[in-house]
Amino acid sequence: MAGKPSRLRGDRVTLAHGGGGRAMRDLIEEVFTDVFQPPGTEDQARLTHAALAEPGARLAFTTDSFVVTPVEFPGGDIGKIAVCGTVNDLAVGGARPLWLSASFIIEEGCEIALLRRVVRSMSREAEAAGVRIVTGDTKVVEKGSCDTLFVTTSGVGVIPPGRELGAAQIRPGDVALVNGVLGDHGATILAARGDLALSTPIRSDCRSLGHLVEAVLAAAPDMRAARDATRGGLASALNEMAEEAGVTVMLSDEKLPIRDEVRGMCEILGLDPLYLANEGTLVLFVPEAQAVAALQAMRAHPDGEGAAIVGRVTERGSVPVVTRTAFGATRIVDMLVGEQLPRIC
Template sequence: MAPPRRLSAERVTLAHGGGGKAMRDLVADVFVAAFRNPEMGELEDQARLSSAALAEPGAQLAFTTDSFVVDPVEFPGGDIGTIAVCGTVNDLAVGGARPLWLSAAFIIEEGVEVALLRRVAASMRASAEAAGVVIVTGDTKVVGRGSADKLFVTTSGVGVIPAGRRLAASRVRAGDVALVNGVLGDHGAAILAARGDLALTSDIVSDCRPLDGLMEAVLAAAPGVRAARDCTRGGLASALNEIAEAAGVGIELDEAALPLRDEAKGICEILGLDPLYLANEGTLVLFAPAGEAEAALAAMRGHPAGRGAVAIGRAVEAHPAVVVMRTLLGGRRIVDMLVGEQLPRIC
């Protein structure tokens, strides 16, 4: 039986950030109730953790942190909590780490509905369970009206990279094949449609999902995979440019191979955007040696998060550090890094 609720307020007030009983009730009734697990222990000011994986000879600790701001806070396919967990899990996973633990810190604007916090916390718990990680510690702060936009979330993640596993953009070589695990741009398109100020209607939902299981399946089938990146802010184009620059190789894309929904392309045409720069929250690009590309692709397609996986191009010796796309019309164009601000508050 669930414990009785201690929080009677319907909206957050500054008292809920003041360190007293109101704050204790908010934390206990909304966040601890949602995240409670054995690793939380006795709710000290730190989580005390142990894992046999850390004791394996040659294993490495992986640690990452990220802050999340999105407008609207809730959108088709998820909410800010879903992004906060999946985004941090995926940052660990694409580096070859097996995610273990997360922390979560919340900056809450005065006046936010407590019901919204409960929904976000529930989303975070569900996403953590799907990824096989636990949220073990956290923090809350409340700021005055106008000092934030409803809710900001910061998550940090800890994982373990098994001995002998090394993924890095600098390891990509000419001839390696670029693979993506599914449709591009759904998150950015879903956020645009959900804002409601552009009179856009769409059935697109965010692709937000954890990718650690997918990465483990790929690495088991194709241990020679060189590098992987999740295509979040800046989209596929920015991820590929980062890899090309780090490895000193050129990358050639085939526009005909890019998996894009007609709805996403239509939204981009209306707004004058390039879908290659739309954010994703459950899509990655990885580079595998040519001899392992088919095995990696089959492993991706065999996982629920990779059913739509395709090869989209390859690394080449020509035009080092430059990404070039063969267009549907038979021409070639440079795909540069995102310049300026395309979509604010999307992840």
């Protein structure tokens, strides 16, 4: 524990650390409990919050697993992405994230120092997002049974009374906005794996977006829906939403915020940046009358400084999503088929 000599023997996780005995207790107390539940804190298994008693409030619940490789990358790590991913799933559904659980599948031989860094990263991100990690679990598997470390997080939040966000709310005439550049996370993971050397370092956009969503809702209270553009990128997120709403989303290539480095990488590898994963970028829809207010609110927030209006909603055409190219032609933006980049989150 902090301020005391470590009882852990060796610098790597062994099968004994998952065996239910003294070694497991020492690992949990020194690596996890001391960070997630410091001595003197209340019993965190009792979930109490004033919002739960508010008439009309609803609970939201989500879960996600994370297997990203490498475990650490510029801008984040598997712990940070686990917190951000679950917080963001709650936030885009209109919930205010409150509590998380975290479960770890640890490969025999995993460095304890790496595990400590991941756990501390999770704690920092949870604090920044305004959530508490209240319960968890660890399992150790034989070497080769998993790749270093897998993390599963579940999250609980509260949807305030009267808040209804969902793709079915989207209407023709609505405006689509994103809060930042597209494709940075996917490009970062490619570079971190050594698949491509980039002349300019790119960092993952991994970040929690709960505070940003609340800021936009304060400025544009009639916001229709939001979705975090993770696996499958912006293209897949928009296709899912347009299909559910029964509309067509018309994008404009010239308005899409994509770094030149990411565009160049995609041209070399034959990838489309619209399908690259993001871990801190969302797309949301608002009525046209509230688009400017939403854009200003996003740009005034640290997590939305690169916000842009990227498209508009029309009556349903022959396909859910199209984009207007720089040459004035239109191109179908279909749902991602297959896997462009495995294990990006």
